[in-house]
Amino acid sequence: MKNGVSAFAPASVSNLACGFDVLGFALESAGDVVHARFDDSVETVVISDITGDDGRLPRAVRKNTAGMAVMALLEKIKPVPAGISLVIEKKMPFASGMGSSAASAAAAVKAVNHLLGDPLDETALLECVIAAEATISGGAHADNAAPALLGGLVLAREVDPPDILSLPVPAGLSYVLIHPRVAVETKQARQALPASIALKTGVSHWANTAALVHALHTADFALLARAMRDFIAEPIRRRYIPHYEAMKRAALEAGALTFNISGSGPAVFSFCSSRSTADRVARILTEFCDRERIDHGMFVGAIRSRGAVITGATR
């Protein structure tokens, strides 16, 4: 039996424009690492340390997304063989709209499941991550959980039970993601949205989400650009993001196909038809941010096809 396991899970972009709550993708590099090991001194699970968060994330298991996801996992495999202690290495921004909580939760369940001899399949693990996400964001959705755990560009048709579809990613498709360092709490930003929408707004959203899936299958970048509209979250959430309109204009003028909010913000992202265009867009947005003195992080890459992975195990 293993004594310690480490896992990595990627950051992700959710609420993909028209695909609010249902479409998301995994980032190439950013993400979190969780180390899990057996610990006879605890009954179920404890978070023994978190690094990289400047002490800002909750250490209490039932207030921490990784802790809650592992509790959900242990519920599924009773009786629990031994206590488990977790160390979380935050290696990406949080409260950022980049799926930080899902990354921690996905890495945690991936590590703990492997530590226990892989008793659960990926759907069961996904249910654990979704449950943890639901508690912190105020609503069940899988558009960060699924890419963090499974990778790729995914459509979460249903969350209970999860019905997750992996969508094709056209060659060349690249993202630029900017994280302006202003905090937007997911729950607060989510609660800012109305509980109902005009039927015709809904019609536009399902027309565009359907068109986006068609664009991915046919590698039609022009259609992808036309389809990635957001009439629900963007009109409300852009107010929380400094210089949103000006950044959007700059990105599109620089050749980006799209510019939308990542998750519930403040991160924003563009799709581009090639890596070289993405690099140009990133350069221009960096110049913009420097000029406007917006403290920010910048991420450029291709959609990561793998989700959470085991990075190490000790006996």
Place this chain on the structure above:
Amino acid sequence: MKNGVSAFAPASVSNLACGFDVLGFALESAGDVVHARFDDSVETVVISDITGDDGRLPRAVRKNTAGMAVMALLEKIKPVPAGISLVIEKKMPFASGMGSSAASAAAAVKAVNHLLGDPLDETALLECVIAAEATISGGAHADNAAPALLGGLVLAREVDPPDILSLPVPAGLSYVLIHPRVAVETKQARQALPASIALKTGVSHWANTAALVHALHTADFALLARAMRDFIAEPIRRRYIPHYEAMKRAALEAGALTFNISGSGPAVFSFCSSRSTADRVARILTEFCDRERIDHGMFVGAIRSRGAVITGATR
């Protein structure tokens, strides 16, 4: 120059489950024929006769969908070279939810455009049909207009200007359409729908519409069956359709993948994974209707890939 032109345009199913207002397909056989000829005795356009409607459709050009579509066409190509007279042969049920008005309008513009030497392209013709449809149904939508004119299974991403995407049709996909002979006026049925919906209802619709497009691209009939849910129109409109729930149960038990309302009803339809399953479903639904004494028409076939076509021309 031609002196007379005849065109056929197919019946169609719109409001395809989750794809309310944006997804539709053309039927294999049912449809309308319109004959157009130059007529010096009229200034613009006149409907000189309608057959097959028992005198129930309006002959006034500005109250008839074919007349309005041709008026819209003539607006686009001023000056009009000569007066035009139309004869409409209704060869399908109307006020049925089978896209009768779109079929007449599509056949009419197809015939008149050809009579005039094809000055307009298909997008311009589609705009004419959409404009006519908007007047009679109380809202612009292209999910009957596009399949009637262009054929196939289409996604109307936008109506103004039209952005119409032809979706792939998996081999074997067949429909059964039943038209119970009770009248439901489109405008009345449409007005019965709420102006707004819950955000989470919207989320389900765009998740399912996206999944349906993915199912068509991957020929995944099980996913197609899961995705074709309707949380908006069905809960309201099924009350106008006799024995809706019992028919749905019978169709699904007989092996149909889906059962939904066609357009705004009262026609209903199922998709099946093969023609033989469709034939079985049709037989069982016919028995059901006979037992319940529901006067009805039954249509079985594959999605028609062609839209409106010229069927004859005289010099």
